Amino acid sequence: MTGGDTDLERENALLLAIIQATSEGPGVEPLAAAVAKLIADATGTDACFVHVLDDAGRSLTLAGATPPFDIAGQVLSPLGVGITGWVASHHEPVVIVENKEADPRYRPIPVLRGSEFTSMASVPMASDLAGLVGVLNVHTRERREFTERDLRLLTMIGRLVAGAVHQARLHRGLAGRERAHERFVEQVVAAQEAERRRLAADIHDGISQRLVSLGYHLDAADRTVADDPAYAAEQIVLARRLADLTFEEARAAIGGLRPPVLDDLGLTGGLASLARSVPNLKIVLDLSDARLPEHVEVALYRIAQEALQNVQKHAGAAAVRLVFEVEHSAARLEVRDDGAGFDVDAPPSTSGGYGLNSMAERAELIGGTLSVRSRPGSGTTVVAVVPLGAGC
Known part of the structure; x- marks a missing residue:
């Protein structure tokens, strides 16, 4: 078997493994961590970092890395800043064979221990459907000339990961909307119950009590209209006032439901x-x-x-x-x-x-x-x- 055939088999095996990893779950961080290890192992690199673009499209967050870099979520790279930010903003790969510090785009990030690595390749993770999703970086301790074939493979991997991350975000957004809808329904039901209790209290404490008092005044007027017309007239005046107040309270209660x-x-x-x-x-x-x-x-x-x-x-x-x-x-x-x-x-x-x-x-x-x-x-x-x- 020729070396070319062997390389092709390795690439196919890597792509199949990445496809398998991307199909196992919707979480962005677990996906990034699994893919980082697969890429490092298959490409013979010493470290792999998967940076994902935030929803606002302003900065990248380290979503996954090979061991011992257990720092997912702790590294932010603004768009256009550093090698990663440059690749994201220009949608072009970058290869640095040695002497990273001499590149004007390079910005050291201590927690990533860049001084331990000599060579690096950085490619955008993008697809036609998802657009730019992030940046994929691989590093080696020994000096390495990354070939065109290396970059094509990394770019292909980037497309696969971009599609998977896009699907993970859609799933996360859908799940978030479902949770928000559930909370909203609960709030609506609670608000309806609170409104019913308020209306019942308004009717019981206000309208009902005034109607009882109105009945007392009308009864008093009915009993005394023949013997004491002046007192009966006074009771009718009071009853009219209560009727007006009751009408206003009823109107206010109805207005609480529909103006x-x-x-x-x-x-x-x-x-x-x-x-x-x-x-x-x-x-x-x-x-x-x-x-x-x-x-x-x-x-x-x-x-x-x-x-x-x-x-x-x-x-x-x-x-x-x-x-x-x-x-x-x-x-x-x-x-x-x-x-x-x-x-x-x-x-x-x-x-x-x-x-x-x-x-x-x-x-x-x-x-x-x-x-x-x-x-x-x-x-x-x-x-x-x-x-x-x-x-x-």
């Missing part, structure tokens, strides 16, 4: 009425007259209501622009203020308590999305977008 203003005026009129009810804010309205399905109107009204409450409580704004429009088969609600703004990436405890989760949940419940743009000193913009069916 009556939507029945009377629709979403456009409801938003205009909501804007008029907010004190100390100049609110500029840009509202479409379009009507939407009932559940969509309720959700958008509540989002606008909560967004305006947040402006009052947190923003210190002087003016707000409230936009409702329907175009391209989607409804769009925007609430933009000129207030203090906040850091949207900060933890909830430090981002001003804007209560954005409940607005996002309302949007998701009707199949929409909520986005928030803000930064300190530049105001805040909340946008809800809801796709509409052909019949809307």
